[in-house]
Amino acid sequence: MSAPTVAQYTLRRLSELGLDRIFGVPGDYAFSIDDAAELVPGLSWVACSNELNAAYAADGYARIRGAAMLSTTYGVGELSAINGVMGSKAHRLPVFHLVGKPSERIQRLGLITHHNLGDTVYDRFQPLSAAAACVSAVLTPDNCVDELERVIREALRQSMPAYLVISELNGGQPVLGTPISGTPLGAVKRQQSVPQELEAAVRTILSRLEAATNPVALLTHLVSRYGCRDQALAFIGKTNLPTAITPNDKGTMDEGMAQYVGLNAGNLSSSEAVRNLVNNADLVLDIGGIVTTELNTGFWTGHYDASKTVSINDNWVRAGEKVFVNVAIDDVLHALHERTTTRCADHGMKLEPSALTGHPEDPSSSASFYPRLQRPLRSDDTVVIETGTCMTHLNKMLLPAGVSAEGQGLWGSIGWATPACLGVAMAKTSGRTWMVTGDGSHQLTLNELAVMGRYGINPRIFVLNNGLFGIEDVISERGHDYDDLAPVNYHLLPHAFGCKNWLSARVSTVAELDQVLEQIDAHDGAAYIEVMIPNAESQPMADAIIDSGYKLSTPQPG
Incomplete structure (x- = not known):
């Protein structure tokens, strides 16, 4: 040969x-x-x-x-x-x-x-x-x-x-x-651990966990990248550790687990209870390495006391002033799961899906859309989250058990989600792929719909149409021409791009939204839904909040 x-x-x-x-x-x-x-x-x-x-x-x-x-x-x-x-x-x-x-x-x-x-x-x-x-x-x-x-x-x-x-x-x-x-x-064993460093790191973590009276864990997407998400969830379940995520890590935690408490991001946390739970913890077990960007910490209002934090990174662990190197994250999690005996008290926080709002004749809006999106999601489904205002809503939404999510909050390149949805759907062997994007982000890469149609994949796509780059108005001010978008009849695109057996529609009322969600559940092909959203929703945040993220104002003297 x-x-x-x-x-x-x-x-x-x-x-x-x-x-x-x-x-x-x-x-x-x-x-x-x-x-x-x-x-x-x-x-x-x-x-x-x-x-x-x-x-x-x-x-x-x-x-x-x-x-x-x-x-x-x-x-x-x-x-x-x-x-x-x-x-x-x-x-x-x-x-x-x-x-x-x-x-x-x-x-x-x-x-x-x-x-x-x-x-x-x-x-x-x-x-x-x-x-x-x-x-x-x-x-x-x-x-x-x-x-x-x-x-x-x-x-x-x-x-x-x-x-x-x-x-x-x-x-x-x-x-x-x-x-x-x-x-x-x-x-494939992707990293090796030095035995004495691994043993010292694991014993330190176990000792800190045993001594803690109100520990909490934060789980990051790094466990998924190294193929040890299941190990991390098994450890969390065995210890009964109350566990939060940060915005960048949406979908990493199985939010149907009893240990899940919500989204922690300083003043922008999913609830005050979550923020208080993390702030008052005497041990924060950081599984994967928290990225402390402004969007991940509520414009830097969420802080982690290094003396109370133990971080398990890809190949190193930090516990206060102690640093252990050449310790693979999968080895650390495996040892912790095998050796832990600590079982924490229940966190006592009851998480529920957002209540449905809006009357049938009401115009569709973010308030009526996101609670309804929760209902048809099922175990093994994946939600692809575009950067923008939809990310701020979806990150706080409670995902049903077994539902994962993928976003790009750290890099934040708008337009990523539509082609990424193609890749996610092609890679999955079970479950459905859902995507939510704003019209501004979607305009950058919507030609990839034709590729989806060509290869016969069946995502469920929602394009929220408010006619502008809404996130820019939120973090700036209303009225700029550069935030206005070219008008597009999005619901006509699947047909124009040659997509076969796609359920395509434009909805502008709550009744129409309810009807199309029922149709999606019964449809065996792709769905592409243009949801009209009032651009008046995109109101600027308070000047003080905006400045906390951009640091443009001269500080007060003294």
Whole structure:
């Protein structure tokens, strides 16, 4: 049997992690990669509308499968994808970004080609794309086997993107050396622990937990990125630890668990009871490493006392002034679950879905929409949350048992959700995919609806139409022309994009909303619903709150 080409071997080796899709846009210098995608068994090419959308879709896929593949061409393609890949880096997702490059014969002859700046500098884009990754390599027939193992290991160890350059010439030449057969991602041990550091860290955590009278846990999305969410939830259940999440981590906790208490974000917490519970705790067990951005802390009104906080990070633990290094998060959680005997008192907080509001003849609004969205969600469903005003509502919404959510609150690139919804839906093997987006964010990437229709995926999409960039009004002031949007009849888009068997509608009253939600539940295809929302909802926050996030005003003297 002949040796596989560099491109074929690379895609096969990555697909063995459990990846069955590669997202991208074809390009001439990447043809060896594009062609290989059609030859690797079990792997399918997903032709996205543009490179940025492809990067967003790969991001969404990686959130479900643990990793993803993205392919773009040299220069124009890879640079268009950087924003999406950088978002994956911020949210700790191993996206393998494969880029085709002009042949070494062109480079050695000093020929000038397109997708460059009219000169013979062919590696100028590599530092830019590599900056969005944690590891990179230029693959050749001679180094492909060894370099690929190094890149895979490091991308999984850090749970961040990797950047792989394959020239069009090298991509079509045979691999030299002995190919390696990989294992599914779930069977890969991504980090190792130094035994004495692990034992000291675990004993410290157990001791602090045993001594605490009113401990509380906060769970972050990092446990999902390292495949140990189930371990974390099992530990929380065994200890009966009251557990909150921060806005960036919506969907990480199973909110049907008795231990869930709500969203903690300082003055913007889901309730005063949650804020008080965390503030008054004598031990805050931070499982995954809280990111203390302004949106995650209620514009920095939520503070964590370092002396009362124990943080379990990806490969290190901090307990006050003690830091333990080279301790893998999965090893720490496994040991804690095996050895803990502490069982905390019930938190006593009763969480209920938001009450339905509005009369049938009332105009549709956020107040009537979000409580109704809770009702049809079922276990194994995933809600994709766009950045914007919908994020502020959905983060506080109580998800039914077994329902997860994905958002991009840290990177916050509007338009992410629509292509990410494509990736999430393609990656899931059970349950449905729901998405909520504002019209402003949706306009950036709505062409990906055509890709959804082409590949026959069936998301449930809600576009909240208020005719403006509502979140900008909330954090600024009303009346700016730059916040107004081009008018779009969104509910007509699925038909225009060739989507088959899509339930599409525009609703403007509570009665219409109730009716379409019933139709969605009985429909076996995708749903795309334009929900009219009054733009008067987007009122600016108080000046003091806005300034707490942007720090523009001169402080009072004294």
